[in-house]
Amino acid sequence: IKTDQIKELHSKLKTTSQIHNKKLYIINECEKMNESAGNKLLKLLEEPGNNIYAILISGNLDNVMKTIRSRCQILNFFNINAFENDFLTFEEEDKKTIVEFILKLEKERNHVIAYYTDFLRNYKEREKLRELFNFMLLAYRDVLNIKIGKKLEYFPANDEFIEISNFLTEEEIIKRLILINNTFTLINENLNVNLLFDRFIIELMGE
Structure with missing residues (x-):
């Protein structure tokens, strides 16, 4: 540079x-x-x-x-290669379900509480929840890629991601990436999984 x-x-x-x-x-x-x-x-x-x-x-x-x-806020993200490995293990149907969940998070916040209660049943185990947040991190990275005019890294171009990128500002996408990363860190601690996910939803909806 x-x-x-x-x-x-x-x-x-x-x-x-x-x-x-x-x-x-x-x-x-x-x-x-x-x-x-x-x-x-x-x-x-x-x-x-x-x-x-x-x-x-x-x-x-x-x-x-x-x-x-000294003039930057420093955020330590986990090795993205490990996230990519988890991403490769997801079935296509699971990917569609999670993308649908992200859409509801962003567009239908008034109804998301009832929806995510059923959604979370598939992610009660700590390891499954970790995989979910890995997936969401990669998803929002590609939403940011669309927003700033770069090529998608992990997902094929689709209307859902374009819709999410149109709905959010660059600043909002970055805040979500930070929130997802922080939540992922907490998953590794001995915290109740349900309460942890509740906290994530509340913080996201409060932005």
């Missing part, structure tokens, strides 16, 4: 967003940024402007400039 690329990013951020007046930029492998580019990015992080959001992705946090780290 070179200085000219950060300068180009800075210029693009000065233009007016056509969607919700918000802008999101994602920098992958930010630990590979040279010092000059890092200093340019630092100015963007210090004075981002209104409704501008940044996601910096790194596989090696220790190699990211300390000054950049």
Whole structure:
């Protein structure tokens, strides 16, 4: 990642967003940024402007400039390869059921409580619930991919995902990814599975 690329990013951020007046930029492998580019990015992080959001992705946090780290909220996500392995084990019918559940979460919140009680019966075991949240993480990643104009990584293009992406802003999708990741962390602790899922639904509906 070179200085000219950060300068180009800075210029693009000065233009007016056509969607919700918000802008999101994602920098992958930010630990590979040279010092000059890092200093340019630092100015963007210090004075981002209104409704501008940044996601910096790194596989090696220790190699990211300390000054950049100090200006970011750090979220540790689990190894996505492990999530992909779980995803491959899902039957097509299960995938359809979970995508339908996500649609109801986003579009039919007034009716979701009655629906998810039946839905949760299939995920009472801790390991099954872990697999469910793995799946949801990948699903919302692809919703974000659609939102920012990138190719889908895990799912074929379909109307359901387009519908979800149209319904949510970039900021809302990112909040869901954070909530799913945080809930996944709690699954590994000795907490009641039903209460944990209730908490997830309540936090999601409260946003």
